[in-house]
Amino acid sequence: ISYNGQWGYHPLLIALTTLHELQPQRRRVVVPAFTCPLVAIAVHQAGLELQLCDLKPGHYDMDPAALRAACDERTLAIIPTHLAGRVADVDDAMAVARDVGAYVIEDAAQALGARDNGISVGLRGDIGFFSLAAGKGLSIYEGGLLLARDPALREQLSHTAARIVPNSFGWECK
Numbered sequence: 001i002s003y004n005g006q007w008g009y010h011p012l013l014i015a016l017t018t019l020h021e022l023q024p025q026r027r028r029v030v031v032p033a034f035t036c037p038l039v040a041i042a043v044h045q046a047g048l049e050l051q052l053c054d055l056k057p058g059h060y061d062m063d064p065a066a067l068r069a070a071c072d073e074r075t076l077a078i079i080p081t082h083l084a085g086r087v088a089d090v091d092d093a094m095a096v097a098r099d100v101g102a103y104v105i106e107d108a109a110q111a112l113g114a115r116d117n118g119i120s121v122g123l124r125g126d127i128g129f130f131s132l133a134a135g136k137g138l139s140i141y142e143g144g145l146l147l148a149r150d151p152a153l154r155e156q157l158s159h160t161a162a163r164i165v166p167n168s169f170g171w172e173c174k
């Protein structure tokens, strides 16, 4: 997916918009208390509420007890984040999400190439994304990759993208 460089038209906004359409009564998005500000902007732009989760000592990942305390029937999505390529515990986030009926969006924006037991990060959550924007490890200046294992969800994501991502010939050329 590429987009026109306006802040906010990133894979995460497409993911959040799609999930909120599937679960309109849920509005909370649980993120690590230390993460990229673009994550907070995307949650705000999707019209959703940010819920911060305290970190594990010595890691950027969410603390398992704090994560459980932060999630309930209002939770739309949990965003385990592989910040700076340090691999977060996506299986734990999936277990908590399944308990409360929420989704997991794996933020691999800073982790293209990172592997967990030999398998790329970004593939364990319901949705995963990588960023190819300026400043990331591998960049095509702007854009990103949005992944979903479930074909129906993938179809919905591409419909949302077609609807909300503006088309700009100039940015495509750039």
Ligand SMILES: *Cc1c(COP(=O)(O)O)cnc(C)c1O
Binding pocket: 008, 009, 010, 011, 012, 035, 036, 038, 039, 081, 083, 107, 109, 110, 130, 131, 132, 133, 143, 144
């Ligand atoms: C850059 C970044 C994002 C946003 O991704 P873009 O595709 O650049 O909009 C989200 N999360 C983290 C951790 C990031 O570093």
